[in-house]
Amino acid sequence: MSVTNLLENWSQFRHFHPVDDKPHDPYKWAMSIDLDTCTGCNACSVACFAENNIPVVGKDKFEHGQQMHWMRIERYWDEDVSNPGGRDFPDQGAQFLPMMCQQCEAAPCETVCPVAATNHTPDGLNSQIYNRCIGSRYCSANCPFKVRYFNWYDYPTDDSVWPAEMNQQLNPDVSVRSKGVMEKCTFCVQRISAAKITAKNEGRLVHDGEIQTACQQACPTNAITFGNLVDTEARVHKQWEAQRVEIDKDKQEKDEEKGGTDLRGYRILEELRAYPSVMYLERVRESAV
């Protein structure tokens, strides 16, 4: 892509889904995460390290906020716990939230990239082109979810990250990133591509369950569902539909009605109109005890 091309056709490159002239067809990858079954065990996070060649940065760099976990578990306490006048103990437990790139349909990170290194794929992924990235980090600054991670160092040449033997574990399907580029969760695009190619060779579409992301595959409680939102047979489609969450709305049915709607699907920071592709299901707490 030349700069001229980029400038002349800018509206096309910052084109975001969903729009009428470019519907999602035949794929739109999406996820749903049930916070009532997520236990915060971190299996997803370690699986992601293993699958995606994520460097372990070590204690000092972690201290500087340079950790690289594409999939992280956020832990929240209820607001009134150990506040003055509040509860002494978190007696309804903690709140865990698996947080990774939300693959926004109108991704704030995409519009600010000066070189269009991050852009939208026709199947609804927010992709990152490592070779094009110049490391301005504007995308990270503009990400409301703080799920973009920057390579401050050249980890492949750092002996403490992948010393001899350890480097043999690297997944050949995933690029090892070098210094100065931004990276983030890809919805395991290498697994998606492999399945799409297989399906194409066999003259069919990818069917539900054929692709599992690494986090989903590891999750001991099956809290994560991944699939094609366009496919009416897909579990993820059925879940979004049952929860009345629509990808191109910034207010859902659940937000309209106050109290007992029997719905617990929501998207994080929906009001920012980034139109995330990840729906969360609220954690439930028993009222009788």
Added chain:
Amino acid sequence: MIESGFDRRDFLKVLGWGGAAVALTGCGNTSVQDGKETVVSYVEASDYMIPGVSVYFNSTCAQCDAGCNINGRVREGRVLKLEGNPASGINHGKLCGLGQAGVQHHYNPDRVREPLLRKGSGGETITWEAALKLINEKLTGVSGEQIAFLSGSVSGHLKVLLGNYLDSLSSKNHFVYEAISPAVQRAANKKSYGVEMPKFSLNKAKVILSFGADFLGSWVSPVHFSQQYAQFRKGVEGKRGVLVQVESKMTLTGANADRWLAVRPGTEGVLALGLVNALGAAGTALSADVAAAVKDFDKARVTKDTGVSGEHIDKLVALLKERTPSLVLSGNGAEGFAHGSQNAAAINLLNHVLGNIGKTVEAPAVVPFPQMLSANGNSASLKKLNDGMAAGTYKVLFSYAANPVFTAPASMKLADNLKKVGFKVAFAHYLDETALEADLVLPLDSALEDWGTHIAEYQPEGGQISIQQPLMEKLHANTRGAGDILLALIKQRRAEEYKAFDDYYAYLRTAVLQNKAALGGGATEDDTFWDETLTSGIVKVAGTTAALSGSTAITAPVSMASDAQYPLFLIPGITANLRDGRHANQPWLQESPDPLTTIVWDSWVEIHPKKAAELGIVEGDIVEVTSKSGSVKAQAYLFPGIHPDAISIPLGRGQSWGRYAKGYGVNPFQILDAVFDKETGELAINDTRVQIKKTSKRVIVIKDEGSGGGKQFGRKIAVSVSSNEVDLSKEV
């Protein structure tokens, strides 16, 4: 998955050339250029070896004792990733973070690669022949009573071989040691239910009341229980299951509870008996013996002793009466006291009173090969070994899969007593604390290079034997499998009996095929049956079912005296990732934040914010925690999920070896008092009293949570809803 029928040994031969293949892929091995290896063209590789295409092999995870079945992805002769085996009755295709990190155990740069012989304060490499010869010499003229073998939990053919070896030495001294184990519970269950480990059906329960059992994190078989937990949350008959957790230090399971009750340390048994009493008062039928045993535990007393309010007791009793069946679990949190067995018995009594026996506490399947069943580790065995060493009983000590120098409290003086043993042989993956004390170190294959059979202690769905097989060729030429070493050693004694077996693989294959009929092989050809076994990685066996029996007899737990000098309880944290610390040198686990505190790469002292305010401690203060047996210094973390009378330091850090472990954190095992459970002799890990003193130093706590300290400030990020506002039965 590879179709059965190919020759497994051919596969290994091909992998033997894999080094050259790896060189072609350009991953750092430049030996082709050096001319050290022969380039073997891919054209000559077997049919299934296609460059760029992964093959998958089933094996068994060895990261903990749950024995999950794994499926390893292998490409160009290298194992890349582990997943769960979907056919497993234990983990059903799932795998925890600790299991995932198994590849970092295999590829770990700090593995021992050569047999090492102590020379003064250092060591020198020797050959295997010399090492085995030396062991034979050292055993000559030593009687069986003077030989001891210390191991972690061990099952399958390795256990059989180990037993036979000790037999050949006329020794009966096999000490099976695990620093963290449900040993108190096994004994209590045996009394309460008639079996050591019944089958707990979490997915059939409508209410789970857990007293310090961290079944989602580190207790017994966490991946299996996590799956059941998900079903339990979806609910029986559309009614979402309710989890109530009673403990003094919040565990991962506690963090997922609908109601987390902070109980004064050690009073879990009192609360359990109080609940029995209250259930009786609410109309639940109690036998005369039980009613008499609990009559003193009225609500006023229980509230006073435990700190749990009468309102919570009433709600809990109402819930337990209304929703049946329920399930009551006892775990490490309640059992790590001098009266731990009494606590566990009182907790188990609730299952009898609530009528859960046979419903959610079920008879377990038993694999019909008693000699292969798991020898389950406990800490009482280490005490016995330690006493023996102190008395100078042992001249030769073998150790395998145990690191007691790290995990035994300093007050047991184990390191000193080890010096009284004339010759110590360590089977080791790393030069850990125990291997460093040894006279001879034998380097082990990683779990992904070795053969084996395993029978997990906890058998959730029928009986199953799990097969462990190499996922790739050995990384280091001079490591050996534990089975191979034992076979070589036993040949020194019983050459005639074992001469047919060139290696442990041959032994294993023969042993499995001898039992083909019992293993469901029937009329299948030997080779076919063996290939099928390796392909599936699991042999399901028609298990017998143990009968449940058991009594409701209890001894009322004693009240605990307070200690003016050491006012706080030290409750060591058992984390899902680090456990007893044997895997601390796997960097994924170090960088994986602790779920509750989000701290990485270090130890911390959990202290309740109120107690911290009282003592003038703020986050990051380096505090000195002192018990009668020693002291450690670590950063303070203000943690609301802990009883103000207790503090907690996680176990598993503070090693003196390993590039990813050494220098990170402290080892709280060292300062535990030598207090033991009165009935089982288990180390009472929660029964150490400490004092805490602020030092003048303060650090920045390195953690994942933001500056908000885990608050959302009104933003809807992680959202909760009350159960009366949703109906899960309508969901997809």
